[in-house]
Amino acid sequence: MTFLDMLRDASTRNNSMLCVGLDPEPTKFPAALRGDATKIYDFCAAIVDATADLVNSFKPQIAYFAAHGAEDQLEKLMAHMRKVAPHVPVILDAKRGDIGSTAEQYAKEAFERYGADAVTLSPFMGFDSITPYLKYEGKGAFLLCRTSNPGGDDLQAQTLADIPGQPRMFEHVAKLAQGPWNTNGQLGLVVGATRPHEIERVRAVAPTLPLLIPGVGAQGGDAVATVKAARIGGGPIIINSSRAVLYASQGEDFAAAARQAAMETRDTLNRAAALCD
Numbered sequence: 001m002t003f004l005d006m007l008r009d010a011s012t013r014n015n016s017m018l019c020v021g022l023d024p025e026p027t028k029f030p031a032a033l034r035g036d037a038t039k040i041y042d043f044c045a046a047i048v049d050a051t052a053d054l055v056n057s058f059k060p061q062i063a064y065f066a067a068h069g070a071e072d073q074l075e076k077l078m079a080h081m082r083k084v085a086p087h088v089p090v091i092l093d094a095k096r097g098d099i100g101s102t103a104e105q106y107a108k109e110a111f112e113r114y115g116a117d118a119v120t121l122s123p124f125m126g127f128d129s130i131t132p133y134l135k136y137e138g139k140g141a142f143l144l145c146r147t148s149n150p151g152g153d154d155l156q157a158q159t160l161a162d163i164p165g166q167p168r169m170f171e172h173v174a175k176l177a178q179g180p181w182n183t184n185g186q187l188g189l190v191v192g193a194t195r196p197h198e199i200e201r202v203r204a205v206a207p208t209l210p211l212l213i214p215g216v217g218a219q220g221g222d223a224v225a226t227v228k229a230a231r232i233g234g235g236p237i238i239i240n241s242s243r244a245v246l247y248a249s250q251g252e253d254f255a256a257a258a259r260q261a262a263m264e265t266r267d268t269l270n271r272a273a274a275l276c277d
């Protein structure tokens with residue numbers, strides 16, 4: 001099954017656009033686990049178990065594991081997700097970007113070592129930095145396009161005067177991903193929920209690509225406006241929330257609270273979609 005097949009299947013089965021981001025930060029764990037980086041797997045596995053029937057994907061952020069030398073726990077978590085939620089695709093958030101020979105190693109890490117279904121990438125180094133990932137048939141690759149952070153303006157909002165139509169950099173990335181770079185239909189785009197108006201601009205040039213949209217929850221993105229904009233064109237939608245789900249409670253009830261937060265977010269997104277119908 002390809003990443004896109006899995007995404008469609010999980011979205012339908014769980015009636016969900018929600019991706020739970022797995023950004024484990026031991027200082028925010030409940031008291032029994034707090035500050036203990038050897039408990040990263042236990043914490044994340046509990047979140048996965050509590051939310052697997054509510055999501056269309058999971059997105060582990062590799063830095064939260066690597067910073068603690070916890071790559072073995074990420075491998076164990078990948079195996080756990082396969083076991084308890086085999087129908088839910090896993091997007092490894094790694095935001096890699098490097099020359100082709102090095103990108104081959106990063107692609108191997110994402111797809112062979114961790115067995116991810118999709119990965120996040122920076123397109124800054126150009127098409128040859130992306131192609132090694134596209135050799136993995138059926139795997140997804142999400143290119144950073146219009147990111148949720150304030151500094152996203154610094155480069156992504158710049159006008160490219162030498163390109164016909166003078167697009168902004170993020171519009172040009174979206175156009176390349178929808179068109180010439182998407183050689184096997186594996187590409188998607190990352191666009192922030194903090195900028196719903198610009199999601200509309202991305203959809204104008206990339207109507208059918210899957211969009212990975214972080215920024216609801218802790219970053220304050222507008223969930224309703226985001227869904228409305230992302231639905232234009234009909235491409236698949238993945239809306240990520242990490243901290244607002246993971247740390248809904250820092251008590252012993254953290255897994256139940258995460259489930260409740262995920263359910264509320266999923267339902268809010270679905271209500272927004274229903275309003276657009």
Ligand SMILES: O=C(O)c1cc(=O)[nH]c(=O)n1[C@@H]1O[C@H](COP(=O)(O)O)[C@@H](O)[C@H]1O
Nearest residue numbers: 061120147148190192214218219241242243
């Ligand atoms: O690629 C990403 O996932 C990403 C892109 C972006 O523009 N903004 C963004 O916040 N992210 C990631 O999405 C997650 C957002 O986490 P919360 O703000 O806690 O929901 C983090 O893992 C970020 O690294």
